[in-house]
Amino acid sequence: MKGIKTTIAAVAALLAAGSAHADPVKVGMITTLSGGGAGLGIDARDGFMLAVKQANNPDLQVVIEDDQRKPDVAVQLADKMIQQEKVDVLTGIIWSNLAMAVVPSAVAQDKIYLSVNAAPSQLAGKGCNKNYFSVSYQNDNLHEAAGGYASSAGYQKAFILAPNYPAGKDSLAGFKRFFMGDIAEEVYTKLGQTDYAAEIAQIRASGADSVFFFLPGGMGIAFMKQYAQSGVDIPLIGPAFSMDQGILGAVGDAALGVKNTSNWSKDIDNPTNAAFVETFQAEYGRLPSLYASYGFDTANLLLSAMGKASISDKEAFRDALRSADFNSVRGNFIFGPNQHPIQDIYVREVVKEGDVLTNKIVGVALKDHSDAYASECSM
Amino acid sequence: MFSLFLEQLLNSLQSGLMLFLMASGLTLVFGVMGLINLAHGSLYMVGAFACAAVAAWTGSFWLGLVASVMAAALAGVLVEMLIIRRLYNRDHLDQVLATFALILVFSEGTRWLFGSFPLFLSVPDILTGTVVLPGALEYPIFRLAIIIAGLLVAVGLFLLIGKTRLGVRIRAGEADRGMIAALGVNIDRLYTVVFALGAALAGLAGAFVGTTQSVQVGMGEPVLILAFVVIVIGGIGSIKGALVGSLLVGFTDTMGRFLLPHAFATFLDPSSATAIGSALASMLIYIVMALVLFLRPSGLFGTEA
Numbered sequence: 137m138k139g140i141k142t143t144i145a146a147v148a149a150l151l152a153a154g155s156a157h158a159d160p161v162k163v164g165m166i167t168t169l170s171g172g173g174a175g176l177g178i179d180a181r182d183g184f185m186l187a188v189k190q191a192n193n194p195d196l197q198v199v200i201e202d203d204q205r206k207p208d209v210a211v212q213l214a215d216k217m218i219q220q221e222k223v224d225v226l227t228g229i230i231w232s233n234l235a236m237a238v239v240p241s242a243v244a245q246d247k248i249y250l251s252v253n254a255a256p257s258q259l260a261g262k263g264c265n266k267n268y269f270s271v272s273y274q275n276d277n278l279h280e281a282a283g284g285y286a287s288s289a290g291y292q293k294a295f296i297l298a299p300n301y302p303a304g305k306d307s308l309a310g311f312k313r314f315f316m317g318d319i320a321e322e323v324y325t326k327l328g329q330t331d332y333a334a335e336i337a338q339i340r341a342s343g344a345d346s347v348f349f350f351l352p353g354g355m356g357i358a359f360m361k362q363y364a365q366s367g368v369d370i371p372l373i374g375p376a377f378s379m380d381q382g383i384l385g386a387v388g389d390a391a392l393g394v395k396n397t398s399n400w401s402k403d404i405d406n407p408t409n410a411a412f413v414e415t416f417q418a419e420y421g422r423l424p425s426l427y428a429s430y431g432f433d434t435a436n437l438l439l440s441a442m443g444k445a446s447i448s449d450k451e452a453f454r455d456a457l458r459s460a461d462f463n464s465v466r467g468n469f470i471f472g473p474n475q476h477p478i479q480d481i482y483v484r485e486v487v488k489e490g491d492v493l494t495n496k497i498v499g500v501a502l503k504d505h506s507d508a509y510a511s512e513c514s515m
Numbered sequence: 516m517f518s519l520f521l522e523q524l525l526n527s528l529q530s531g532l533m534l535f536l537m538a539s540g541l542t543l544v545f546g547v548m549g550l551i552n553l554a555h556g557s558l559y560m561v562g563a564f565a566c567a568a569v570a571a572w573t574g575s576f577w578l579g580l581v582a583s584v585m586a587a588a589l590a591g592v593l594v595e596m597l598i599i600r601r602l603y604n605r606d607h608l609d610q611v612l613a614t615f616a617l618i619l620v621f622s623e624g625t626r627w628l629f630g631s632f633p634l635f636l637s638v639p640d641i642l643t644g645t646v647v648l649p650g651a652l653e654y655p656i657f658r659l660a661i662i663i664a665g666l667l668v669a670v671g672l673f674l675l676i677g678k679t680r681l682g683v684r685i686r687a688g689e690a691d692r693g694m695i696a697a698l699g700v701n702i703d704r705l706y707t708v709v710f711a712l713g714a715a716l717a718g719l720a721g722a723f724v725g726t727t728q729s730v731q732v733g734m735g736e737p738v739l740i741l742a743f744v745v746i747v748i749g750g751i752g753s754i755k756g757a758l759v760g761s762l763l764v765g766f767t768d769t770m771g772r773f774l775l776p777h778a779f780a781t782f783l784d785p786s787s788a789t790a791i792g793s794a795l796a797s798m799l800i801y802i803v804m805a806l807v808l809f810l811r812p813s814g815l816f817g818t819e820a
Contacts, residue, residue: 170623171733174631300793322786323776324793328737330728333526333658334772340653341519357633357729365638365655365727367645386633386729 159446160195163438164217166210166238167228167252169202173353175382176230176427177202180252182420183431184227190415191439199223205230207237214238218245224447225250227434230427232256232275232303243267246450248457250438252430255476257306261509264474269457271437272430273399274476274507275303276310278375279350281397281481281501283314286346286373288501289395292317295344295370297335297359299351300324307350307375313508320344325351330358336366344370352377357386364390371395376495379486381425384493391486391493399481400429400466401497408463423494429465436462437469472506474513481505518652523773524766529658531765532665536720537738538745538757539672540713546752547688547709550599551607553614555717555742556735557621562587562718563725563734564625567636576639580722587718588711595710600703618736626732633731636722661723668716669758676754685709689752744800748807750817759815764800771799 165184168177181200188198199221203210210229217223226242227250229235235254242249243265255270286294296311296319298304308322320342323335339347347370351359356378363372376398384391402413402423412432416424424432440462445452460469472478481502484495541555565586570579594617602610642657676682684705687695696702721735728734745764749756776792783791807815 169631170626174626174732175633178631300790300797322789324789325772326793326797330724330734330737331526331530333529334523334769337519337522337526338773340522341516354633354729354731354734357731358727361637361729362655362727365643365657367653367655382632383729386635386731388635388637390637 159448160197161225161438161442161447162197162199162221162223163225163227164214164221164223165198165200165228166203166213166217166226166234167200168205168230169200171205173205173230176253176353176425177228179382179425179427180228180230180431183416183424183428184252184435185431186412186416186419186428187432187435187439189419191435193439193442195442196439200228203229203234205234207234210234210238211241214242218242218247224248225438227252227438229254235259239268240265248450248454250434250457252434253427256302257509260474260476260507261512264509264513264515266454266475266515268475269437269471270476271434272477273479274509276306276313277399277481277505277507278377278397279307279310280314280508281483281505282348282373282375283311285395285397285483285499285501286311286348287314287316289346291346291371293320293344293346294318294373295320295323295339295342295347297323297325297339297347297349297351299327299329299355301327304350308348310508311348311350314502315348325355329355332359332362333366335359336363336368339363339370340366340368346371346373348373349378350375353383357383360387360390360394373397376400376426376484379484379495380427381423381494382427384486384495388493389488392488394486395498396484396486396495397481397501398426398484398495399477399479400426401482401484401495403495403497404466404482406463406465406467409465409467412465423492433462433464433466433469436464472510473515474507474510475515476507476510478504478506518650521648521650521652522654523769525654525658525662527766527769528762529662529665529765530769531762532662532669533720533724534738534741534745534764535665535669535758535761536716536723537742538749538761539669539754540716541742542746542749542752542754542757543685543709544713545746546754547685547692548599548603548706549692550603551610551614552599552713553611553739554594554617554621555713556739557618558587558590558714558717558735559721559724559738560621560625560732560735561590562721563636563730564629564634564721565718566722566725567634567730568629570636571634576637576726579636580719583718583722584715585718587721588715590718591711591714592707594714595707599710600706603706622732629732631732633729636725636730638726657726664723668719672716672754681708741800744804746814748804748814750811750814752818753814753816756814756816763803767800767803768796771796775799 201213225248230253232254251270260274298307372394376396379396441456444456482497483499483501485498487496562583566579566583569582638657645653745760749760775796779788779792
């Protein structure tokens with residue numbers, strides 16, 4: 137008797153699913169889940185999967201693989217996902233060098249790629265593609281905003297610092313694009329460097345009135361701890377990456393008061409964001425990070441497109457994505473002509489809420505900001 | 516300018532001494548047992564995580580420091596008795612493969628225990644702040660403390676090797692392994708002790724460095740590479756070589772990062788001077804290594820193979 141009931145229930149469920157939408161969408165998520173940078177990938181995945189779980193849409197299937205932060209592994213995984221798993225949409229890559237290895241060939245095979253983080257300039261300008269959408273930002277955005285903020289805060293002479301690799305150079309270029317004052321000194325450090333004593337000594341001697349630094353991951357933790365220990369008190373400004381929720385705990389009180397620029401913050405005032413922060417915390421027992429918010433928005437963007445169009449009609453599906461008709465944790469969400477967001481970028485300050493270090497919005501650095509490459513994109 | 520220069524000299528000394536803590540263990544293990552241990556960086560990570568975990572749990576950095584040495588030494592003993600012991604008579608390729616596997620085991624094991632996010636470890640209150648040195652130079656007390664601790668460990672290690680019975684055995688082991696076994700020295704135990712000593716030094720370095728950097732999975736590998744550069748420069752197996760090599764690498768790296776961009780700026784425009792200077796600075800220690808190898812193929816204090 138019980139057997140018959142379950143069978144009927146299953147048939148009913150199948151029929152119900154069949155009547156709603158014809159084509160299931162299969163998503164391949166390639167992200168960093170092991171090794172040094174795993175915290176970022178795990179956050180992006182958890183944010184994405186939270187939205188998937190909340191939507192509970194039986195037509196959406198997700199396959200997740202770990203790229204170990206290695207471009208060759210990412211390429212292999214992408215090939216496997218496209219040829220073997222037959223995914224329709226790819227997403228998940230955190231690092232720009234991995235994105236450059238995977239995205240151009242994936243979009244050329246007519247797969248849609250939604251970026252949860254990495255958005256190198258090469259894919260925003262001449263190399264833009266109708267199948268490529270960046271949900272997060274364009275790489276330069278937060279650095280440009282930091283330059284804009286430093287100018288409006290009245291700083292005249294900035295010491296600027298980034299690792300010696302393409303994203304580091306883009307960062308300093310982005311800062312200078314919007315900073316009106318003088319540059320006291322421009323320093324490139326080794327990628328992965330963990331001791332900044334030599335650079336901090338130069339900062340002390342430079343006579344600058346502000347320090348802009350872009351040192352993602354462990355480099356930023358090391359720099360901020362050593363900066364606080366050094367007794368130098370020139371104010372620090374940076375993009376959100378070094379002041380993000382995942383690493384603030386490791387930096388400790390050394391981060392208090394540091395200004396950073398971000399397109400998301402947990403105190404952006406809209407109901408979607410409030411619900412996201414609350415449900416993320418309930419589900420995973422920690423505060424969401426920037427990367428978690430990008431993952432969450434990416435999944436909701438995809439789900440919104442699935443509600444409007446079928447994946448078998450690629451043109452219509454892309455149009456549905458382009459209209460970005462979903463509730464973003466950042467409030468209003470609009471794509472520019474190169475399919476990168478046009479958005480407000482905020483200035484945040486690191487504060488302590490009880491025992492937990494987190495960020496609070498203190499102003500808007502750039503309003504409705506696009507990027508420097510959109511005009512070069514012809515789609 | 517003078518105080519900036521002096522500050523950079525102190526920074527060089529500090530980074531050199533921390534490298535020495537890593538390199539001395541690596542070179543001892545190679546000198547005595549003829550083993551290439553890629554997992555040395557993992558022992559450094561074990562030290563840092565043990566210090567961070569115990570400091571967070573008890574609220575005392577000093578207990579954390581003790582824990583870092585003990586945890587790394589214990590990990591060293593276990594690894595030596597369970598795995599490394601089987602590798603002494605194998606060729607170097609087998610040793611490299613097996614100890615590389617150990618890196619993966621340690622990394623994923625640490626992630627499994629502590630999660631993927633970096634841990635917090637900070638300087639104890641008594642060592643925070645700065646002190647004013649001659650030349651109106653403000654220098655962090657903690658870095659000064661690391662310099663002093665590094666010097667003490669270096670002196671202690673030289674006394675241990677030069678003046679004690681264990682030291683005699685270690686030197687004898689380096690000279691002729693077969694002979695000291697024939698003379699009735701328990702060679703298995705000697706190997707375990709040497710490995711644990713090297714591991715403890717790496718763990719101590721991990722705890723010191725962890726307070727100024729980030730305690731995270733994979734933190735050991737970049738240091739491991741530098742430590743290998745040091746022992747190649749100093750001569751593999753030589754503690755004196757490790758000390759000289761560490762200081763040389765510390766000075767070359769710090770001063771290169773500081774001076775090269777300025778040197779190029781005297782005849783190039785600022786942005787290309789920065790770009791070329793910092794690119795060259797990051798290669799400088801390898802250039803020094805190549806030069807040393809060219810002039811003295813077995814390193815500064817190495818014995819001819």
